[in-house]
Every structure is written in structure tokens, then in C-alpha cells.
Amino acid sequence: MNINPKDRINTIQAAVIVSNFILGSGILTLSRATAEKAGTPDVWISVLIGGLIAIAAGVVMATLNKSYPEQTVYQYNRIIVGRWFGGFIGLLFVCYFCMTAAYQVRTLTEVTGLFLLEGTPPWASVMVFMWVSLYLMVGGINPIARLFELILPVTIIIYLLVTLMGLRILDPNNLRPVLGQGIMPVLAGLKATVFSFTGLEVILILTAFMKHPNKSVKAVVYGIVMPMGIYLITAVMAIGVLSVDGVVTRTWPTLDLVRSFELTGLIFERFESLLLVIWIMQIYSTFTIAIYAASLGLSQLFNVKIQKCMYALLPIVFIIWAIPKNINELSAFGDFIGNISLYLFGIVPIVLLLLSKWKKGSTEETDEAES
Amino acid sequence: MIEVNNNLMVNLTLIREQMVYHSDVTIREFLIGNSGVAAAIVFANCLADRELIDLHILKALMSVQGDGTPITKSFVTNQVLSVSQITEVVSVEEMMPKVLSGSTALIIDGFTEAIIIGTIKNKTRNIEEPISEALVRGPRVGFNESLTDNAAILRRHGENASLALVSMHIGSRAKKELVIAYMKDIADPNLVDEVRKRIGKIEMDNVPESGYIEQLIEDNYLSPFPQVQSTERPDRVISALMEGRVAILLDGTPFALIAPVTFSMLLQSPEDYYERWMAGTLLRLLRFFAALVALLTPAMYISFISFHPGLIPTKLALSIIGSRVGVPFSSLVEALIMEVAIEILREAGLRLPKPIGPAMGIVGGLIIGEAAVQAGIVSPILVIVVAVTAISSFAIPQYNAGISLRMLRFVAMFCAAAFGLYGVVLFILMLCAHIVKLKSFGVPYASPAVPYRLNDWKDFFVRMPLFMMKSRPEMLHTKNKKRKRL
Numbered sequence: 033m034n035i036n037p038k039d040r041i042n043t044i045q046a047a048v049i050v051s052n053f054i055l056g057s058g059i060l061t062l063s064r065a066t067a068e069k070a071g072t073p074d075v076w077i078s079v080l081i082g083g084l085i086a087i088a089a090g091v092v093m094a095t096l097n098k099s100y101p102e103q104t105v106y107q108y109n110r111i112i113v114g115r116w117f118g119g120f121i122g123l124l125f126v127c128y129f130c131m132t133a134a135y136q137v138r139t140l141t142e143v144t145g146l147f148l149l150e151g152t153p154p155w156a157s158v159m160v161f162m163w164v165s166l167y168l169m170v171g172g173i174n175p176i177a178r179l180f181e182l183i184l185p186v187t188i189i190i191y192l193l194v195t196l197m198g199l200r201i202l203d204p205n206n207l208r209p210v211l212g213q214g215i216m217p218v219l220a221g222l223k224a225t226v227f228s229f230t231g232l233e234v235i236l237i238l239t240a241f242m243k244h245p246n247k248s249v250k251a252v253v254y255g256i257v258m259p260m261g262i263y264l265i266t267a268v269m270a271i272g273v274l275s276v277d278g279v280v281t282r283t284w285p286t287l288d289l290v291r292s293f294e295l296t297g298l299i300f301e302r303f304e305s306l307l308l309v310i311w312i313m314q315i316y317s318t319f320t321i322a323i324y325a326a327s328l329g330l331s332q333l334f335n336v337k338i339q340k341c342m343y344a345l346l347p348i349v350f351i352i353w354a355i356p357k358n359i360n361e362l363s364a365f366g367d368f369i370g371n372i373s374l375y376l377f378g379i380v381p382i383v384l385l386l387l388s389k390w391k392k393g394s395t396e397e398t399d400e401a402e403s
Numbered sequence: 404m405i406e407v408n409n410n411l412m413v414n415l416t417l418i419r420e421q422m423v424y425h426s427d428v429t430i431r432e433f434l435i436g437n438s439g440v441a442a443a444i445v446f447a448n449c450l451a452d453r454e455l456i457d458l459h460i461l462k463a464l465m466s467v468q469g470d471g472t473p474i475t476k477s478f479v480t481n482q483v484l485s486v487s488q489i490t491e492v493v494s495v496e497e498m499m500p501k502v503l504s505g506s507t508a509l510i511i512d513g514f515t516e517a518i519i520i521g522t523i524k525n526k527t528r529n530i531e532e533p534i535s536e537a538l539v540r541g542p543r544v545g546f547n548e549s550l551t552d553n554a555a556i557l558r559r560h561g562e563n564a565s566l567a568l569v570s571m572h573i574g575s576r577a578k579k580e581l582v583i584a585y586m587k588d589i590a591d592p593n594l595v596d597e598v599r600k601r602i603g604k605i606e607m608d609n610v611p612e613s614g615y616i617e618q619l620i621e622d623n624y625l626s627p628f629p630q631v632q633s634t635e636r637p638d639r640v641i642s643a644l645m646e647g648r649v650a651i652l653l654d655g656t657p658f659a660l661i662a663p664v665t666f667s668m669l670l671q672s673p674e675d676y677y678e679r680w681m682a683g684t685l686l687r688l689l690r691f692f693a694a695l696v697a698l699l700t701p702a703m704y705i706s707f708i709s710f711h712p713g714l715i716p717t718k719l720a721l722s723i724i725g726s727r728v729g730v731p732f733s734s735l736v737e738a739l740i741m742e743v744a745i746e747i748l749r750e751a752g753l754r755l756p757k758p759i760g761p762a763m764g765i766v767g768g769l770i771i772g773e774a775a776v777q778a779g780i781v782s783p784i785l786v787i788v789v790a791v792t793a794i795s796s797f798a799i800p801q802y803n804a805g806i807s808l809r810m811l812r813f814v815a816m817f818c819a820a821a822f823g824l825y826g827v828v829l830f831i832l833m834l835c836a837h838i839v840k841l842k843s844f845g846v847p848y849a850s851p852a853v854p855y856r857l858n859d860w861k862d863f864f865v866r867m868p869l870f871m872m873k874s875r876p877e878m879l880h881t882k883n884k885k886r887k888r889l
Contacts, residue, residue: 044855148711148825157822164829168836178839179832181853305714305824312828 043247045177046238049321050090050231050255052180055187055262056136056318058228059311060143060286062263063270065228067279070221073207075276076267077218082225083260089378090232090252096385097239097248099392105236106332112387121380122333125236128376129326130345131369132230133319134352137161138362140315141353143284147308158353162346165320169327170339173241176324180317184258187310191262194290194303195269201293202272227370228263231318232256233377237325283359323349405495411441411512417495418445428502436467440474441512445498450505452524459485460507460520476514484509488521525549530556533635533657535802540677545635550580550654556637557584557652565589566644571599573616573653576608581616584640584650591647591880597844598649598662613653613660620662622842627810629803630843632661632668639673647881663844665878667851667863669804670694675866683866690798691864697796697808701738702815702827704788708734710823722784729779735820737781741789742816744771746809749793850878 041049066075100108105125110118140161141154149157168179211218232252239248270285273292279285290304327341356362408414415430422428425447432443444460463483467474480489488506492498498508498517505523530552533545546553554568565587573581581602585595601620610616613633621630634640635657640650643661651660670690675683708727712720730737748767755763772790775781792812799805811834818826841848851859856877861867875881 042854144825148823152822157825160822160826160829164833164836167833168840171836171840175836175840178847178849178853179835181855182835182839182849302714302716305711309824309828312825313832316832 039172039174039241040243041173041177041238041241042243043251045181046235046242046248046251047254047258048180048184049177049238050235050252051258052184052314052317053231053234053321054086054229054256054259055231056311056314057132057231058259058263059191059266059314060139060284062225062228062286063267063279064282064285065224066221066267067271067276067285069224070217071276071280072213072217073209073271073276074211074218075221075225075271075279076207076264077211078221078225079228079260079263079267081218082222082229083256083263085222085226086229086232086260087253087256089381090235090256091249092385093233093235093377093381094239094248094252096381096388097236098246099388101245102240104240104328104332106329107240108388109384112384112391119333122329124376126326126329126333128369128372129322129329130349131352131365131372133322133326134349134355135362135366135369136315136318136322137349138353138356138365140312140319142359142362143287143308144312146284147287147304155350155354158350161316161319162350165316165323166342166346169320169324169342173238173324176320180321183313183317187314188258188262190306190310192265194307195265195286197303198269198273198289198293202269203275204272206272206275207268223370225263226374227366229256229259230370230373230377233373234321234325236377236381237328407493407495407498407510407515407517409513409515411443411510414495414510414517415443418499421495421499425499425503431461433461433465435464435474435479435511436469438467438469438471438474443510444507445502445510446507446522447503447505450503450524451507451522452505455486455522455524456507460509460522464509474511476511476516476518479509479511480518484518484520486520486522490519490521491516492519493517525551527552536634536636536639536800538636538672538674538677541636541673542638544637546637546652546657546659548655548657550582550652553637553652553657553659554582554584557640560637560641569599571602573602573605574607574610577610579610580654582652584644584652586644586647589645589647589875589881589883590649591882594647594663594844594879595649598651602651610653612656613651613658616651616653617660622844626837626841627807628666628838628841628848629669629801629807630662630664630841630848632664632801633658633803634661635659636673642673642676645886646875647879663846663879664848665843665846665850666838666848669801669807670799672800676869680866680868684864687866688864690800693795693798694808697792697799697805698812699815699827700788700792700795701742701812702819702830703824704785705734705738705816706819706823706827709820714824723782726784727782730782732780733820734785735816737785738789738816741771741775741781741785742792742813745789745793846878851876 062079063075066078070078097105100111106122109121112118113121137158141158144157145154168175232255235248235252235255238251239245242248242251266286270279270289273289274282274285282288287304287307290307291302294302323342323345327338327345330336330341330345331338356365405417408417415432418428418430422430427448427450428445429448430443430445432441434440435442442464444456446456463485464479467483492501493516498519501519502508507520507522509518509520527549528547530544530547532543544556546556557566557568567585567587569583571581571583572578583595583598583602598620602616605616605619607615607619617629617631617633618624623630640659640661644650648661648663651662671687675687678686707715708723712724732740748763748771752760752763772786776783776786796805796808799808815827815830818830820826822829838849839847839853847854850856851863858874859876859878861872862876873886874884875886
């Protein structure tokens with residue numbers, strides 16, 4: 033009903049959107065969050081396992097979607113669990129997306145305030161950011177997908193270039209011993225790494241726009257493998273260069289990783305500006321798709337035009353943005369969102385999937401009984 | 404409506420009444436051969452081909468040796484007038500516009516029709532090399548102001564029965580001919596229909612140049628980017644047609660329009676294909692780089708100087724800041740002064756008569772470069788920045804694409820002045836968001852970059868060897884996909 037039949041995206045575009053949504057959140061903080069919990073150099077194993085869990089969750093969501101092609105989660109969960117409860121879950125999703133968007137953009141203001149814009153009032157930078165994002169998302173899912181396709185290769189190339197330059201000062205000893213304290217620290221770090229993969233839930237609404245909805249599993253797997261590779265490299269480089277202790281004590285270890293080496297003789301000697309540039313782009317994409325997902329939910333729940341929802345949501349997100357008072361509250365807020373996402377997208381899709389299978393099974397049974 | 408009377412004298416009086424307003428119309432009365440029937444021709448002095456009139460109309464009619472049977476219309480048109488174009492009209496109102504556009508009207512006593520004879524003589528410029536799109540290698544042929552010549556140039560390109568030249572008329576008061584050119588078995592019929600529909604919708608009493616059409620058929624009038632390409636080069640038009648695009652030629656202008664346009668086309672030059680592929684590829688990459696430089700260098704200068712001197716190498720930062728010590732302005736004002744000066748210089752250079760041009764360059768370069776630095780208005784490093792920017796923007800092969808970049812450069816500078824590098828990133832995001840939303844005749848402006856069309860990437864940043872470019876651009880949804888076979 034809210035879907036323009038021409039507004040379709042292909043499988044690659046769906047994968048790119050998933051990747052972009054995931055990448056924004058984890059690049060800068062993943063290695064610290066994990067190292068804090070794990071305390072050993074085995075962060076990269078946590079990332080690997082976390083990625084696999086994310087893929088599993090993604091496959092569950094994509095399979096769930098397959099049974100309801102052309103519909104988003106906001107529409108079909110009302111079919112599965114009933115109008116009111118389904119609507120309630122839909123609203124929770126909307127809230128979650130809003131909070132994610134606010135959290136991401138707050139992280140952005142913290143980092144840019146620290147490294148790029150010391151004197152500028154944060155509300156000014158955030159408002160402009162939101163307007164630029166609004167300009168893109170009123171165009172619908174197709175321009176969003178196309179812009180993400182532009183951003184992603186640039187991100188990957190620059191990111192690899194910048195981080196891999198640190199190979200010269202990588203100390204393999206920092207990465208040893210592998211599994212020195214057994215598997216338990218790895219599992220302890222798991223929660224943090226799984227958080228870094230939040231964003232894959234966007235597949236729940238993306239499938240409705242796909243030209244080939246039955247390829248949504250493929251899209252989500254590709255979409256997760258990409259950031260997984262990036263995260264692995266980040267974890268290995270950050271721990272290898274800065275050591276576990278070094279990573280834990282730094283707020284933004286990836287930035288410090290890039291700051292820790294200089295190449296003389298080039299125009300840039302230091303590359304954190306490049307890293308910041310691509311990171312802003314990633315946050316932009318995460319923010320845009322999160323607000324888009326939230327607005328789509330509102331518009332489908334209450335039958336209003338999606339553009340109106342976007343205009344309405346921006347001020348709300350702005351208020352949420354302003355709530356955390358300092359960086360500690362911000363990270364607490366981040367943990368809170370992570371926990372919610374665990375329940376909302378770890379458990380709810382499985383329950384929905386089981387329910388829908390059971391429902392289908394029972395209808396088939398009754399069909400058989402009738403025939 | 405005044406109908407053509409069968410009495411010649413009545414007709415001529417009617418026409419003479421009209422001639423008060425048309426001083427260039429001449430009436431020549433004569434008798435047809437030995438039959439004694441009175442006749443007259445009406446033609447416009449400067450527009451009609453006098454030689455044709457003298458030889459094939461007057462001489463033919465005057466030397467008719469009749470056998471006494473009355474002169475009939477079919478006799479005149481079929482046996483006397485040896486001219487290829489002949490039509491008949493019945494009213495004076497229909498006759499006058501034809502006469503005023505160069506045809507000759509033949510009125511014979513006793514006939515109720517006037518015979519219109521095609522004697523239009525076009526005075527056209529010779530075919531010259533296009534000034535605005537110079538090439539080192541490639542045909543030295545450019546369009547001129549005559550539609551017939553231009554159509555002929557396209558036809559002459561090669562024996563090709565599928566080249567369709569569909570004629571339309573445009574302008575309600577000053578009616579002009581316009582030709583839509585496309586390849587019948589290549590171009591997407593939907594595209595052709597769309598072009599025709601948009602042109603049909605134009606309501607203007609006068610269309611002086613193809614730029615009018617461009618502005619009236621483009622998708623988004625608020626966009627800074629040209630959504631229709633204009634060119635003087637026939638080879639460019641031909642290769643666009645072969646890719647499945649549509650060209651629009653208007654009478655009276657050497658600029659043909661090509662649609663749809665994608666962003667990558669603005670940075671391509673026909674030479675990329677004429678030179679070997681390595682040179683073509685490298686030059687094309689160079690142009691992309693130049694476009695980036697032309698767009699962003701002053702903005703980067705402002706953001707690094709005003710916001711993040713810490714992000715550039717320390718020595719460089721020190722030398723830049725050292726050279727700016729005496730400058731009383733902020734970096735934005737400083738950069739604006741120089742950029743505006745350069746833009747004025749460039750605009751002035753365009754309008755100047757050719758012999759004065761170089762003098763202008765010397766004066767401008769000397770005063771603005773040397774003196775401004777010595778007076779301490781700007782820093783020497785900014786002069787370098789501005790010069791690099793200007794040179795890079797000259798490397799853009801299309802004039803109108805260059806203008807887009809020039810406009811956007813100023814926007815980028817203001818963004819940088821407000822938010823530094825963050826502002827520049829937001830500017831880039833905004834620009835990209837605009838480009839991905841923009842469409843030119845249904846084709847996404849950002850294609851083939853996005854959505855990914857790997858096959859079209861052979862002719863995007865790089866220009867692959869010709870034997871590899873087997874298919875036409877996918878984004879144009881052509882009827883015939885392969886270049887090799889008909």
C-alpha cells in the first residue's frame with residue numbers, strides 16, 4: 033500500500049544497505065568494547081563467532097520474510113500475532129530504530145566535537161546532518177540504495193588503505209597467545225561483538241522492496257559477511273598495534289590506530305581525517321536507513337504518508353539525541369539499545385517464524401481435513 | 404479567408420495590399436509563351452533562388468509553344484516547371500507565409516489555385532571546426548545553423564537505413580523546424596516517445612536556440628547539473644545515437660541536444676575513443692581527478708586553514724600559517740576574493756575580442772597574482788590553490804558541466820567555512836544524494852556507477868579496448884544490445 037511498484041531494489045542493493053547499516057555502528061568502538069569484556073587478544077575470534085551468530089539471526093529473519101513477500105514486518109506481524117499485539121511490536125520496532133538513529137548521530141557529534149569541530153555548537157552540526165539525511169530519504173528506498181552503493185566501495189577502499197598502512201607497526205606478539213585463557217573470555221566478548229552487528233534487522237523491511245524476495249537470505253548473508261571482514265581486520269589491527277591494554281584505555285581505538293603511524297613525504301602524513309570522512313558517511317547511511325525504517329513503520333501502522341512521518345520523527349530523534357549528558361551516559365544508552373535489539377531481533381523473529389510455521393501447518397491441516 | 408480569385412488582376416491587387424508590410428516581396432507579371440495567358444510570380448527578393456526562378460520558371464513558362472489548346476494546371480506542373488518541389492494552395496493567407504519563407508507563388512489568370520514552387524535558398528555558413536569543443540584528433544566537422552545541412556551531415560556519416568530523422572514544428576509565432584534523430588532499431592521506443600511528448604508540450608511563440616528546448620524538456624529545473632547534453636560535434640551525436648540515445652536538432656543553431664545524459668558523459672570526450680585505449684583511460688581518469696580538484700580544492704583549503712590545521716603535516720601547516728600572517732581576512736573572504744576575481748577574469752575573457760584576450764590574461768595574471776600577494780590581501784598559497792582550481796576546471800570537456808562545477812565550488816566553500824571538513828563531507832553527501840535522486844529521461848543520472856552495471860563500467864572511469872566493448876550501455880534499455888551485429 034505504501035510501496036510504489038516501481039520502487040524496487042535488487043539483491044546487491046539490499047546487501048549493500050544491510051552492510052552500510054551495520055558498518056556505521058562498529059568501526060570505531062568495536063575493538064574496545066570487545067576487549068573490555070574479553071580481556072585477552074582473542075577479540076578477533078569473538079568477532080568471527082559474533083558474525084556467525086549474526087548470520088544465523090539474519091537467515092532466520094530472511095526466512096521469516098520469505099513467507100510474506102511484498103510485506104514488511106510491520107504488516108505481517110499483525111497477521112501472525114493479531115492486530116493489536118502485532119501493532120505493539122511494530123511500535124517497539126519504530127522506537128528502536130529511532131533510538132538507534134539518535135544514538136548513532138550522538139556518537140557522531142561526540143567524535144566530530146572531539147576531532148573536527150571543537151567550537152561549533154553540536155546542535156547546529158546535528159541539525160544540518162539531519163536535513164541532508166532528510167533530503168535523501170524523502171526520495172524513497174531507491175535513491176537511498178543508490179547512494180549506499182556509492183558510499184560502500186569508497187568506504188571499503190579508503191578504510192583498507194588507511195588501516196592496512198599500520199601493518200608496518202603491527203606487532204604479532206600483541207595477538208598472542210591465541211586462546212591463552214581458554215574459550216571463556218571469547219564468549220564474554222561475544223555480546224559486544226554481536227551488538228556491532230545490529231543493523232541487519234533492516235532486512236525485515238527490505239525484503240518487501242526486493243525484486244527477487246526469495247533471494248533475501250543471500251542478500252543478508254552477503255550483507256553481513258562484508259562488515260564481518262572489515263571488523264576482523266579492525267580487531268586484528270587494533271589489538272596488534274595498540275595491544276589489549278592500549279585498546280581498553282582508549283575511547284576510539286580505531287582512530288588512535290590510524291593516528292599511531294605517519295607516512296612522511298605525502299600530502300597527508302596522518303590519515304585520521306580520511307577515516308573520519310568515511311566514518312561520517314557511514315553514520316549518515318545508518319542514520320538515514322534507521323529513520324527510513326522507523327517512518328515506514330509509522331506510515332504502515334497508522335496509514336499516513338511516509339514523508340509526513342519523516343518530518344515528524346526528526347524532532348523526536350533530536351530530543352532523544354540531546355538526552356545523554358556525557359559520554360558515559362551515551363555508552364550506557366548504547367548498551368541499553370543493544371540489549372533491546374537482542375530481545376527484539378534475537379527472539380521476536382524466531383517466535384514469529386515458529387508461530388507462522390505453526391499457523392501455516394494448522395491451516396494446511398484443516399485444508400487437508402476439509403478436502 | 405481570401406480565396407485565390409480566377410481573375411489575375413484581382414489577386415494581384417490583394418497581394419499588393421499586403422505588400423505594404425512586406426517590402427521585400429516582388430511581383431513579376433508575364434505572359435505564358437505564345438498562348439497569351441497572363442500570369443505572375445510572387446517571391447521574396449532575398450530569400451528565393453533567383454537563378455532557379457529565371458531559368459526554370461520564367462524561361463520555361465515564357466517559351467511554351469502551345470498548339471492553341473487552353474493552358475491547364477497539369478500541363479504547367481507536369482510539363483513546364485522543371486522544379487522538384489511543387490504544392491498548391493487555394494487562399495492568399497496560405498500563400499503569403501510560403502512566399503515569405505522563400506518559395507515562389509505562381510498565379511495564372513483563370514486558375515483558382517496558386518502554385519507554390521520551392522525556391523528556398525539557404526544562405527549558410529561553411530562547415531567549420533566547432534570552436535567550443537576542440538579536439539586534437541577527430542573530424543574537423545561541426546554543425547552549422549542550417550537544419551538541412553546538419554541532417555545531411557548525420558546522413559553522410561555512413562549508409563544507414565535505420566537512422567530516423569523525424570521532423571516536428573515548434574514555436575507558435577515563429578514556426579521552426581526541429582528534427583528528432585534516433586536509430587530505429589536501437590533506441591528504446593519509450594524514450595523516443597517521451598522525447599516527442601515533452602517537445603510536443605512546449606508552448607512558446609519563439610524558440611531562438613536549442614537551449615530553450617533543453618530547459619523546457621529537462622527533468623529537474625532546480626538541479627545544478629545539465630540533464631541534456633548539447634554539442635556541436637556530429638561525431639558525438641552519431642556515437643550517442645549508436646548507443647541508443649536520442650538527438651534533437653533545431654533549425655538555426657549549431658547546437659544539437661542529446662538525451663538522456665548521465666553524469667559520466669559530462670567528463671567524456673570523443674577523443675577517448677579515437678586515441679588508443681591506454682591514453683583514453685588515463686586521460687579520462689585525469690579528468691575525473693581534475694573535476695574533483697576543481698570542485699573541492701578551495702573548500703579543503705578553507706577547512707584546513709580555519710578548522711583543522713592539525714590534520715595537515717606540521718611543516719606545511721607552519722609555512723601556510725606563516726605566509727598568512729599579514730593577511731587581514733578570514734580564509735573564506737580571502738578565497739572568495741580570489742575565486743570571484745578569477746571568475747570575472749574568465750567571463751571577461753570570453754567577451755573580449757580575440758586580439759585583446761592575451762593582454763587580458765597578462766594583466767589579470769600579473770595584477771591578481773603578484774600584486775595581491777605583495778599587498779598582503781591574500782596569501783601566496785591561496786594563489787596556488789586558485790590557479791590549480793582554475794586550470795583543473797578548464798580540463799572539463801563540456802562547457803556546461805564546467806559551469807555546474809563552478810557554481811558548486813562556491814557552495815562547497817561556504818559549507819567548509821561553516822563546518823570545516825565535516826561541512827565538506829556533508830556537502831559531498833548532499834551532492835551525491837542529489838545525483839542519485841536525479842533522472843534524465845528515466846535513466847538514473849548516476850548510472851552506470853549506481854545501480855551497479857558492471858558491463859557499463861568498461862566505458863566509465865576507464866575506457867576498455869574497443870574489442871571488449873561489445874554491448875551497448877545497459878542503462879539505456881536498447882532494443883539491440885550488441886554492437887557487432889546489425
